[in-house]
Amino acid sequence: xxLLEQSPQFLSIQEGENLTVYCNSSSVFSSLQWxxxxxxEGPVLLVTVVTxxxxxxxxxxxxxxxxxxxxxxxxxxxxxxxxxGLYLCAGARIQGAQKLVFGQGTRxxxxx
Amino acid sequence: xxxxxQSPSNKVTEKGKDVELRCDPISGHTALYWYRQxxxxxxxxxxxxQGNSAPDKSxxxxxxxxxxxxxxxxxxxxxxxxxxxxxxxxxxxxxxxVGRGATGELFFGEGSRLTVL
Numbered sequence: 001x002x003l004l005e006q007s008p009q010f011l012s013i014q015e016g017e018n019l020t021v022y023c024n025s026s027s028v029f030s031s032l033q034w035x036x037x038x039x040x041e042g043p044v045l046l047v048t049v050v051t052x053x054x055x056x057x058x059x060x061x062x063x064x065x066x067x068x069x070x071x072x073x074x075x076x077x078x079x080x081x082x083x084x085g086l087y088l089c090a091g092a093r094i095q096g097a098q099k100l101v102f103g104q105g106t107r108x109x110x111x112x
Numbered sequence: 113x114x115x116x117x118q119s120p121s122n123k124v125t126e127k128g129k130d131v132e133l134r135c136d137p138i139s140g141h142t143a144l145y146w147y148r149q150x151x152x153x154x155x156x157x158x159x160x161x162q163g164n165s166a167p168d169k170s171x172x173x174x175x176x177x178x179x180x181x182x183x184x185x186x187x188x189x190x191x192x193x194x195x196x197x198x199x200x201x202x203x204x205x206x207x208x209x210v211g212r213g214a215t216g217e218l219f220f221g222e223g224s225r226l227t228v229l
Binding site for chain 2: 006033035040041042043044045048088090099100101102103104105
């Protein structure tokens with residue numbers, strides 16, 4: 001049973017388009033993190049959200065944590081080929097917990 | 113070193129052999145994690161160390177898997193009598209314990225790709 005469900009699992013779009021990736025759960029999380037992973041490398045942290053309803057922006061990336069802290073989304077505006085990668089959400093079930101549970105990832109391809 | 117270092121980067125072994133995977137975390141990071149990733153999918157939690165002790169080893173798939181950490185630093189993941197289903201990328205990460213109410217950023221190594229023939 002996957003605690004964190006990501007959708008879509010695969011997404012291929014043209015440069016300049018917008019997209020949204022979702023991370024959903026039936027469980028409440030104390031915090032959620034989003035990582036990006038490129039081939040042959042380990043995941044790298046993009047953002048951490050901790051408050052229900054929180055919205056964080058990182059240039060063309062917008063992250064949102066659901067009000068009930070059960071879901072999160074990542075929106076990319078005007079996607080670029082450099083955005084290509086595997087996007088992973090990860091959640092901590094308990095406040096201050098050091099164990100992160102990961103979703104299965106969304107493989108994003110941006111075509112020039 | 114500047115980042116998390118893992119070795120070997122690639123390991124091909126025969127079914128039934130034992131393998132050891134090593135992780136050298138970022139200096140000063142008290143928390144160390146092992147995850148497994150198959151076919152570019154999500155990460156499967158294996159075990160977590162705080163210092164030299166493992167408060168959570170719930171993700172180890174079977175008793176063929178074990179891990180230890182010494183000196184609050186280097187960790188070794190050992191897989192005995194490897195099976196083909198053990199083939200995956202084994203990722204190590206370390207983090208600071210940032211205190212109550214916050215989960216720290218995980219810094220990952222590049223992983224050890226294990227292929228069991």
